[in-house]
Ligand SMILES: O=C(O)CCC(=O)C(=O)O
């Protein structure tokens with residue numbers, strides 16, 4: 581179906597499109613908002629340029645895609661529990677950056693985020709791109725044998741390597757002085773999600789394992805699960821399944837966290853980068869489409 585009230589320009593073959601003709605600081609017409617949402621589902625991540633958003637306007641823009649909510653572990657912006665500032669200062673050198681490995685946001689939650697809207701207040705002159713990978717493409721290009729092997733598997737997800745008692749952000753290590761990250765016992769909890777999930781809106785299957793938070797596979801030894809997870813990560817991040825977004829101040833990305841992984845490239849030590857994110861409430865991943873007409 582064509583787009584009539586917005587311009588949609590795909591960025592790569594498997595994922596990502598830039599949308600023009602939309603000012604996210606104002607309420608969108610119903611038609612525009614429907615089309616923007618359709619593009620979000622079709623491309624798994626959509627980008628907008630030259631936006632100017634107050635915190636309230638960013639939250640309102642987030643509502644076009646879902647319901648803003650407050651995430652654990654990262655201290656929100658004062659007065660705005662749905663917003664987090666993601667900042668790397670010029671002096672934050674040689675440290676891990678927030679979102680710096682492949683992940684689905686908060687996949688360790690029972691209901692991982694549906695998606696997120698990320699707004700660049702200050703982009704470095706170069707570097708600091710974000711890369712997205714289509715987990716539809718990753719799943720669909722597996723062999724029938726591998727699909728059958730993965731079908732019944734359950735992934736174990738935990739924030740422990742980031743937010744647990746010995747996570748990488750503990751005691752301020754690896755976190756910018758401009759971000760406050762809390763490590764708690766809850767950070768060590770483990771959540772189970774199907775390795776192959778069915779997208780609740782498109783009905784398409786996608787892989788749901790990632791580098792940051794998938795710590796194992798249920799019922800398997802580490803030495804059994806690790807090679808499978810390593811293979812899936814290597815496969816899912818093949819160049820042809822990805823797109824890479826070059827930020828400018830005022831750029832916005834909105835990703836479908838059910839269908840895409842992402843990571844933030846850390847190649848701009850010495851420059852400042854300031855992003856603001858509104859995270860959207862998700863639902864519990866499931867394996868198959870619930871059967872129609874169950875009632
Ligand atoms: O800073 C970025 O480009 C992305 C960071 C990240 O992973 C996120 O906001 O979810």
Ligand SMILES: [Fe+2]
Nearest residue numbers: 679683684685
């Ligand atoms: Fe992220």
